[in-house]
Amino acid sequence: MLTVTNLSIRTKQTKETLVRSVSFSVKNGEALGLIGESGSGKSMTSKCIMRLLNPRLFDLRGSVQWNGKEMLAMKLNELDGYRGKQVSMIPQNPMTAFAPMLKLGKQMELGFSLKGHRERTQFRGRLAAALAGVNLSDAEKIINSYPHELSGGTLQRVMIALTILQRPELIIADEITTAVDAASEYLILNELEKLRRAGVSMIVVTHDFGVAARLCDRVAVMKDGEIVEEGKMREVFSDPQHEYTRQLVQASVLFQEGLC
Amino acid sequence: MLKAEHITKQYQIPGGGHTVFDAVSDVSIELGNGGVTAIVGESGSGKSTLARVLSYVERPDGGRVFLDGLEVSACGRKELRAVRGKVQLVMQNALGSLDPHQSVVSILEEPLRLLFHMGAEKRKQRCLELLDMARLERDTLRRRPDELSGGQQKRLCIARALATQPQHIIFDESFSGLDVTLKKQVLGFLKELQTELQISFLVITHDLDTAMYMADAIHVMRRGKIIETLEHPKSFSDFQEPYSQELVKAVRSKRRALQ
């Protein structure tokens, strides 16, 4: 479905290599975890798949194939049918992902090019259902709120509801729980798990093995722009081969229950 | 011993006229000498406000703060400066909490000169001791904070706090935002430091895992109030309050997936 081959990303100005020949693939209905810490290149890789990197600033090599089509060579008008429709990205910080001066309902409509009053009412209905699906029952209140009036966790769930409405085949979740509270994280992961069960493919970008474990079949561990280890989630966690993966696994659980 | 009684702190809601909300309302907490206490709460629970009141950076609107029997919440500026060194606050943003134009050595020497009136020779020696204590290389002395790595910045903040010879150090979300491997390193180092120096630590965090790993006693805070206190918790199951259990559920769901 999505195949990334020998992807390298370099900044044009400083000639610094941020991602070095990274290859992986995501099959239909599969979820891949991209695990790494800051500076590992995991977010860069996911932005590149969304074609969000400015070609004047970054030098891209390698290929990203989406159902056999070369993504990196796509024209801008072709991208419209791909971005947001077939592949969607949920960004890390929901606060900055929404326009601050528009009510949420209004700005969510903008993404769906609705025509006429009837389509708009229909959309509102579907939106309310999607919001209810992510445990936000008071759709009316959310539609009439400005982003700053809601908490980060709520906004992130609104973002997920929006993604569900877009019905993408692949969702890229970029550190989506880093900016939210633990209780919200739990709810958000539950929502994504539901989508997984419905057969949506995912790339889960995270530094947290726990988040990856909730959602992913396979993981790729990234360090300094390279994939150092790849394999089935459970195997990588229980029997890490690379020294760095081992450190990461050890640091991911601090308090060992029952050992105290 | 640091003791707070019935602390209340209010903030005006921006743009809300004269409406105020209680960031902290009627919180009492006692920190003994030595030991690690944790306060767990999510953003907006008032835990950072409480940290500022406890380290007498801010005055409470109601209630009193005592340090070894001295009521610091009623002290004037001069008296306060005399006990400044006893309670130290280490903030989340390590780089932002260091003066960008000062070098490492002047950051460390400032409290030595102002609080202990040490001479140049003695200061220099103490600086090196502090660097060793915080496991920082000696050649970092001449550098500026922004030239250090994230881990080194954190250690420098801790070294500066140690320079004042405190009885209490309050860590306000000092470890969130650190990479996981680095966080584990810093937490491990702090545990060793605590056993070695017998200073009392107060760890303020949103992460139940960090709290359980570090602390002997845990307070759960929500909406400005302490809703549950556990002494020597052995397992996540010790939490009784519904809100605490929600936090536990969040940690456990990830744990279970990993097993």
Add this chain to the structure above:
Amino acid sequence: MIRKIMHRPQAVLGLAMMLLVFLVMLLAPVFAPNDPMQLNVAHSFAPPDAQYPLGTDELGRCILSRLIYGARASLSIALPTLLLLAVISTVVATLCAYVGGALDRMFEVVSNIFMAFPPFLVAITLVGLFESKAASIVLSIVIAMWVWNARVVRTHVLRERNQPYVITCRMSGCSELRIVFRHIIPNILPHLLVLYSTGLSSIIIMISSYAFLGLGLETGTAEWGAMFVNANKLIFSHPLFLVYPGLCILFAAAGFNLFGEALRDICAPREG
């Protein structure tokens, strides 16, 4: 900092222009071929020659020498003005912004009142009050401009005062005075340099425009603004008389401005 300046053509150019102006001012007697005040009516409106490189004016005075001494006249007023301006606005604004509360609100009111006075009106009023025209020029510029500078300083102090490092300093045992002078002011110093170096160029222009309005120094002083005004009468017969002082004002003002703006660009990325 110095290395960054050297890497920026704009800054180097501005610095060079500034230094040239200072050099001319300090060494005016060395550079000037003639005495700028020497009258020689018989020799008026002489074309440029070896002795008078730019010719002479209507009273037979050497134009080049007058321009060179003009740098002295302009800067000898501009620099004290700047110094006074910088000290007053920095001290007042820092104090008000750092202490905050009622003092800051009072500053707000006072500064609004001062902002309502146009500088030229102040100058006209003051000219009658003082013996010395130089003093009235300096004072009127300071009165007219200090609020504008103070407001900028205040914004910087307000931002800096809320930085977490201020709390850290307090915990290290710093007194409030020490926090202001050893921590806050050094951190906003680059911004102040920018502010005051661009300020100098507006002061130079203001002094010249005072002369234009007849509020300048004693008549006959070799000063750019005064020369500019004099040349006004001769605009059709000798248009170059107008161009020479105009170019000097432009050169000096542009030098300080270029340097100040370049400094601003160098200082700005620190926040980003």
